[in-house]
Each structure stands twice: as structure tokens, then as C-alpha cells.
Amino acid sequence: MSAREFNFDGLVGPSHNYAGLSFGNVASFNNVKSASNPKEAALQGLAKMRALAARGFAQAVLPPQDRPNFRLLRSLGFTGSDADVLARAFKESPVILACAYSASPMWTANAATVSPSRDTADGRVHFTPANLNNKLHRALEHVQTSRTLRAIFGDERHFAVHDTLPSTPAFGDEGAANHTRLGAHHGAEAVELFVYGRVEFDPQAPAPKRFPARQTLEASQAVARLHGLADARTVFVQQNPDVIDQGVFHNDVIAVGNADVLFYHEQAFADEQGALFQLRQAMAGVDAELTPIRVETSMVSVQDAVHSYLFNSQLLSKADGKMALVIPQECQENAAVARYLEGLVASGGKVDELIHFDLRQSMRNGGGPACLRLRVALDEREAQAMHQGVVMTEALYHTLVAWVEKHYRDRLAPQDLADPSLAVEVHAALEELSRILGLPGLYDL
Ligand code: SUG
DSSP states (O other): OOEEEEEEEEOOOTTOOOOOOOTTOHHHHHTTTOOBOHHHHHHHHHHHHHHHHHTTOOEEEEOOOOSSOHHHHHHTTOOSSHHHHHHHHHHHOHHHHHHHHOOGGGOGGGTEEEEOTTTBTTSSEEEEEOOOTTSHHHHTHHHHHHHHHHHHSOOTTTEEEOOOOOSSGGGOOOGGGGEEEESSSTTSOOEEEEEESBOTTOTTSOOOSSSOOOOBHHHHHHHHHHTTBOGGGEEEEEBOHHHHTTTOOSGGGTEEEETTEEEEETTSBTTHHHHHHHHHHHHHTTTOOOEEEEEOTTTSOHHHHHHHTTTSOEEEEOTTSOEEEEEETHHHHSHHHHHHHHHHHHTTSSEEEEEEEOOHHHHTTTOOTTTTEEEEEEEHHHHHHSOGGGBOOHHHHHHHHHHHHHHOOSOBOGGGGGOHHHHHHHHHHHHHHHHHTTOTTOSOO
């Protein structure tokens, strides 16, 4: 049966701000404490969704999460009324308050790992929400993410939403940002590639020295087991620890796959030749041939890749068999990257089109086009079985733009997180959003 790849983009929440919470993520660190514009951030994300939906790509939206997370604040000893909790947290630990307020669920590539039904033993689509346990602000996400995925993919004849892995360093799991499928096309059986940063139970295995490796081999293996993936069609490869130390905190900052194409930087993997060999062998088993697009350091340095987010792009299959590369506008502002891209589309290869977006608000926290989307390949029956209210249409786009215009602020500075009315505004916005999306009870408000 044919299948389409839906991109579920995260709708940026009303508390989007720059708190410098992600050690190892260069952009997050560099923009700490600058003022954000949540309204602009949400509109930039919606513009991307609308444009891609209008081009005929299957597009849906994942809603933001309730913030601040009062459960976290209360569990850490901030007591009293909601206003008291906020005031005390701001005074005693503004960084914890920022964690409770983070709009990080917008980066839905980290929401879960998804295996389409063609790959799994029981023929259902499997989801494992990521525990994101490397960072406090992100470790909060999986509770609502699980609830949201179960609301959208509730039909157990077609979908299985697993519990997250144990939230402990051995099972650090960052979801689809370290996972991709390679095969002939979206509807075909494919090889699932898991890229990990370190190995918990092998202290001899190479690991980064400066910045954390967020994904473990043990976590990737557990997800593959839970999803019932065949060994012969599952490949685990290690990310190059040196690039993690240069700011490549997820594999999707240095590589992206789509259908038979793997677009990657020559320094992406610890053992490039070994990775290609394993992939080619596994892909032979699904009658597909790998098309590598390898970018050399002499053309684009790791630093240029990290600053432009060249590889945090979406590779999208078009009806004519070619692919479009969805890039952030920063790629055109970087001379080496712009030159490389010009050559790429002129080369006569699979990628023959560039689609660029202004995603500056998200980019300033280290989130490019690919961070903002979770890929879910669905056949026609599965696409019908999921909740329909999240599918991006022209009508939904306009409704959401009006909703953003009504509820979002256009400036959030660090001290604004202490303002008790912000919490009230976020609540009101989400209550209305759950109605718009036809998901009553989505939040525990
Ligand atoms: O986890 N930034 C996110 C960016 C996630 C990007 N996702 C992918 N590469 N798939 C992170 O580092 C910054 C939040 C702050 O500093 O306020 C943040 O969480």
C-alpha cells in the first residue's frame, strides 16, 4: 500500500523564550537572556507548515504544552498560590523557572521515535516518546507528549504509543533527531538507522569530552526492540564524538535521510565507511540502493554546518521523483553553504530545489526546519484513523494565525517570566486551542 510521510510540526508555544538551557547547543548558549518574540516565532512556524501543505506535502501540527509546569515548581519546594510559586522561583532560582516555562516541545523531532507499520513486527505504527533526560526543561516534555500522541493516534488497531524509556542516563533518548529511515520510498519496507552519541555500559567506547552526548546506544536498541524491528533492517552507528564537541548535539544537525538518500557531512559518523557499509548491506535486503550525498569539510566546515544548519533541513520527495531541500535562510547568508547549495541543485542529482524559510526565532535556540518536525509515514487507512483535527489545511492555518494574534505576546524578556498574568494567558490560549483542534481534554488544565 502506498504511504505518505506526514510532517508534524510543533506549534510554538506562547512562552517561547531564550534561557540558555542547553549546554552543548551553541545557539541556545549564545542567545541566553535576550528578548524573544513568541508571536513571531509561532507565525514563522505556521508559515512553513502552510507553504509545505500548499505544495501538496502531508502536513500536520503538534500542539504546544502547558507552561509553566507548576508540578515541577511545587515538587521542588516552591509553595503557596500560583503567584507565590512564580515569585519565589523567580527570586530563588530563575533558571528553574525558565525550565518550567520553556517552549521546547516545539522541536518535535525530539518528541518521539516513530517506526512506520511497514517496518514493525505487528504491522502497527509504533511511537516511543523520548525521555529527553539530559536537560531538565526537556525532561518534562514526555508526560504531555505521550498524552498528545495517544489523543491523536488513539486507535490501537493501527498505532502503539509506548511508555518512555527509564529516565536515567543509561537510556538517554532524544527521539527522531537521531533516527532516520532509508529505503526505496516511504511506503516500502525500509532500514531504520539509529545514531547514538555514547555507550553507557562500555566505558572504553569513545565519547565527547566537552559537551554531553545525549543519546545512548542502549536507548536506541531498546526503542528498536519495543518497535519490533527486524535485526537485518536495523543499523546502529556512532556519531563522531568530535563533532558533538563542536556543537552537533543531535545527529540531525549533521545528517538527514529521505527515501534512498543520505545527505551528510563527512565528519558526521565515528566510522564513515563502516556506517555506509552497514547501510548498503541492510538496504540490499529491502531492494534499495543507498544514494549518499557527502559534503566534504573543504566545501563546508563543521562550524559552517552548525551555524547555518545546512543539515537540519527537510528532504522532501516530490511527485516527479526528485527531492526538495527545506532550509533555514541562514544557509543563504553563509557564503560557503550558499555556494555548496548552488552546486548541489545544479548537479543534476536527486535534489533539484531549495525551499527556504525565515525561522529565526527558533533558530536562535538551535532549532531549524528539521527540529521543528516529526515524521510519521502513514498508509491511507492509518492516515484516516488518526485524529483529523491536526491536519494542516488553509482553514486551520488561518484559524491558528488568528489564535496566535489574539493570545501571544510579541516580547518576552527573562523578567517577564515572573509576571503571574503570563501563566494565566498561556492557560487561556491552550484551552481555546484544544477546542480548535477538536481535542477536548488534551491538557490537564
Ligand atoms: O534541545 N533547544 C533545543 C533545540 C532542539 C533542536 N532539535 C533538534 N536538533 N532536533 C535543545 O537543545 C534551548 C532552550 C533555551 O535555551 O531556552 C533548547 O532547548
